[in-house]
Amino acid sequence: MHAWPGSGGDIMGPTVARTASSKINTPPLKNGSDLRESGYLIAVGSRTARFRRRHMNKMLLLLLATLIALLFIALLVFIILYVKEKFHKPIRLCKSKECLRSAANLALSMDKNANPCDDFYQFVCGNWAQDHPRPDAYRSYDWFRDKQSKVYALVRDFLAKNISDQPLPVQQAKDLYTACMDTEKLDKLRLKPVLKILDTLDLPHYPTYINLTEDFDYSTYNFNWLDTVIKIKTQLGMDVLIGFDIFTDPKNSSIYRLVMGSPETTNPFPSMHNDKKKHIGYKNKRPFKILTDDVVLDETFVLNNEQVDNGEEKKKGDDEKTEHIYKLFYAELMKLFVIETGEIKDSKIGEVELDQNIILTANEYFMIYNDVYELETNNDTEIDSDDFLHIPEYTVDEIQTHTDMIVENNNGTAQPIWKEYLEGVFCISNVTLNFETDKILISESDMKYLGLIAAYLSNTPPVVIELYIWVKVVEVMAAHTTKELRLLYQRSYDDMRTHRPESPSPPRSLQCASAVNDLMGMAISYAIVDPHFHNFTRPKIQIMLDEIKNALAHLVGKTKWMDDDTKLATYQKIIQMKTLIGFPDWFYEEGRLEEFYEGIEVNTDTHLDNMINIIQVKIKKVLNKFRNGNNYTWATDPTEVNAYHTFQENTITVPMVMLQYPFFNLGLDSLNYGSLGTVLGHEVTHGFDNFGRQFDKNGNLLPWWTNDTIDSFVNMTQCFIDQYSAYYLPELDEYLDGKKTLGENIADNGGVREALLALKRHLHMYGPEEKLPGFEHMTSEQLFFLSYGNLWCGVSTRDSLEADLNDEHSPQKFRARGALQNNEEFAKAWHCPPGSPMNPTKRCIIF
Incomplete structure (x- = not known):
């Protein structure tokens, strides 16, 4: 039976009879959509739809949670970057010309294929000779000779200039140079002078x-x-x-x-x-x-x-x-x-x-x-x-x-x-x-x-x-x-x-500049002195010296081989140690230069007589000072590339040319202290080395160390003697004499330790320094040691090495090696494994 007549067979089962009153006039329905719209049909999938709606809600919640999590992570990253930006400033590079020059010098000198823990000198100086070829006139060449040759060139250029309105001694120096350069007249005079x-x-x-x-x-x-x-x-x-x-x-x-x-x-x-x-x-x-x-x-x-x-x-x-x-x-x-x-x-x-x-x-x-x-x-x-x-x-x-x-x-x-x-x-x-x-x-x-x-x-x-x-x-x-x-x-x-066998002598102009500098060095220094030196450079050097002397006092305080009485006397000698920096103060006093050279006569026609006249004036002044008191004069001219400790005056002399590149003005404190700082420390230590210890705070040769302290000192020096005597020169098949070089080796070792301690205190007081371009990964301590090693870069011939064996200073490479082998902080800075050549199990330390 059919509920609705149609052409098909049974669709929904038997018919249902209704009373007349309940019958509704319903228009014929044409299709399923109409049925659904009229409410006659209910979709077979209604339960699945409800499940899908519940699933859709969960997905939306999950998506929302994920979005919130991502937003949280982004916020966290932002906070971290903000904090890092706020409290961790970016690397500060030193881009001054001094820093760029120092960076280039170190980079060109280094042999980065060498292991700093095996041979630090090769690591620092392995390529120095290529960048600084030795002139034929020199048996050996290093930073000191390089600087001195530049000083002579500067002196030469000044003496050759036509400059007026100079003090009389400066003009006499120029006349002395003129006479020296007139080789035609010298040949004409032949041997008559x-x-x-x-x-x-x-x-x-x-x-x-x-x-x-x-x-x-x-x-x-x-x-x-x-x-x-x-x-x-x-x-x-x-x-x-x-x-x-x-x-x-x-x-x-x-x-x-x-x-x-x-x-x-x-x-x-x-x-x-x-x-x-x-x-x-x-x-x-x-x-x-x-x-x-x-x-x-x-x-x-x-x-x-x-x-x-x-x-x-x-x-x-x-x-x-x-x-x-x-x-x-x-x-x-x-x-x-x-x-x-x-x-x-x-x-x-x-x-x-x-x-x-x-x-x-x-x-x-x-x-x-x-x-x-x-x-x-x-x-x-x-x-x-x-x-x-x-x-x-x-x-x-x-x-x-x-x-x-x-x-x-x-x-x-x-x-x-x-x-x-x-x-x-x-x-x-x-x-x-x-x-x-x-x-x-x-x-x-x-x-x-x-x-x-x-x-x-x-x-x-x-x-x-x-x-x-x-x-x-x-x-x-x-x-x-x-x-x-x-x-x-x-x-x-x-x-x-x-x-x-063949080595041409330096040019005549440099020979004459050197001769004038030797004979009238103060006049030359007066003429070429940097006008900004007194107010800018000298105060910095004085601060460095004071810091280094304080560092030595600190190291003395930590020593166990000195008794209290000797320590007290050492402190007093350090305090009274005088310093002569750059050039004499009397340069600024009118008429003093003329007074210094009073009696000197110079003629542009008589080169040999000029030199003899200057010598005669000097010898007469030396004799006349016999009855006068010691006025603690300069140990050298300001144009000499060196530094001195004068025992009998307890005085350190640092000429002005040592306060320039490549020893100072290197851009960073770590580099300055590693170079000039170690030089100054060397001089300070000389007051307490093998012989300096005999001169007291007033420069008098009197015993001021107790006998027990002296015995302890002598015992400790044997370590240095043995260490440096083991250094071998294959070029000569000879060993270094550690006893002959003892005083200088002690000064080198003390100078490095004092300068490093002074640097640390300096940076603690003034704050961290900038980074050196190309060396951003290095610490200030590493740069300090690089600068010290670079100080001794050089090239030597066999002749010069033979001369080195008769000198109280160790050859260049041993000066760099010995002081760093004995420095534990060097091994830490360069992460040298125990027992490596630059991190030996036994170290020699006095101060």
Whole structure:
């Protein structure tokens, strides 16, 4: 049956009968939509729809929760970035020209393939030589020589300028340079300036020993060697056979004393070469061999018999070569003077015989030179530093009695020497000696020398003594005359440098600039001084020095080997340590420069006479100051690239050229303290090293350490001796002498520790510094050590390394290595594993 008629079969089951009243008139429905709209049909999927609605709600809630979470994370990130921006400022780079220059220098010098924990010197300086090729005129080249050559170039440029309205001494310096540069006039004058000086010294124009006449009787020849030696001292300021000077009294630094011994000033004239040994060290105005100034090679051609002993056969060969070169040099020198006099034309002697006589004369000079050299070097034996607490003093009569005894014991004839010598020297001054009260300081070794030289001269023919004195005087003057002689000196100088036979001398302009700087350094400094130095640079250096002295005081306080009394005395010495920074304060006082150079005369036509006049004025001033109190003068000129500690004045001198690049003004404090700071620390430590410890706060040579402290100190120094004696130079197949270099090694080590501590305190007070471009990943401590290592970058030849072995300073690479191996903070800064070369298990530490 059908509910609704249709063409299909059953659709919904049986029909339903309704009453008439309930029947509704319903229009016919055409389709399913109509049915649904009319409410007749209910969708079969209604339960699924409800499920979908519930599921849709959950999805919306989940989406909302996710969105909220993302918003929360974004807010958290924003807060973190804000806090980081607020409290963690971005890296501050130092972009000043000083920082950029320092960054470039360090980067170009470094060998980044090297491991800083294995060989820090190679890491810092491995490529330095490529960026700083060694000039041929130098046996070795480093920052100190590089800076000094630039200073000479600056001096040269100033002296060559046509500048007026300068103080008289500055104009005299320019005239001195002009005379030096006029080589045409020097060649025209030939040897006449030297012959004129020889006349004033009572010396012949050529050695009498050459003897151009056949009937000359040497036995009757008389020569007053003592009178000539006195004149050489007063006119040239030069020691020949006898050494004499005026020094600060070791036990009372406020007064001066007379000192005698072996010759000290053997060449008063400026060097003809710039190849000098320039290192940080100490300077002490004293006569005692073990406490002499930094070694400076005598570049005027003089004899040096010291050879490196690499086997008897090699040494014998070197000695024979040395002897041949010297004899040939002196023979040629003497022949030029024989020819200059013209006496050979009037002589019957032939050319061949003349050459034979000259060669015999050169041989004779070489023999007497060796004899005197042996006497001089015999008193260079090592002496215990405590011996300097008891330096003998003698009256002139006591010296004469002692030397007379030695002369007579050597079958000689005693002659009065010493009183006549002193009277002759002081005759050019306004000082009258009292031989009863003016006693002379003479060390034991120097007294031995005076006795032996008196005995030797008593048994030596006068003509031979004259020969020796003539050559010693002429060889230092003739280098400043003609081109012919200058070439002779240069050729012989090169022949002696066996490992580099040809090395051109520096340009004449730089030689003359160096000579003027040596003779009139204060006038030069006055002319080129930076006008901003006094108000800008000097205060910074004073702060650095004060911080370093405070650092040393702190380190002394932590030491356990010093007792309290010695610590207290050390603090007092540190407090009273004086500093001379840049240049003398009297530069700013009108008329003081003229007063300093009063009496000097300079002529543009007389180069040699100019130098001699300046020397004579200086020697006279030295003699006149004998009765005056010590006024603690500068130890060096402001234009010298070095720094000094003067023991007897407890004073540190830092010339103005050391306060410039590459030692200072490097852009960052870490770099400045790593370079100049360690230099200053080195000088401060010198007051308490092997010998500086003997001089008290007033610069007096008095015992101020207790015996227990001294014993502890000596025991601790053995560590340094052993450490540095193990350093090997493969180029020479030699080891370093750790005992000879002990004082300088202690100063290097102390300087680094003090400067680093001073830097840390400085940064703590003034705040962290900026980062160095290209080195942003490095800490201030790492930059400090980089700067210290870079300070000692350089390149050396075999010749210079041989000289280093005879110097009290260690070679450059060992100065960098030793002080850092002993520094635990270095190993921490560079994360060096224990037992690595730069982080040894045993360290040497005093301060």
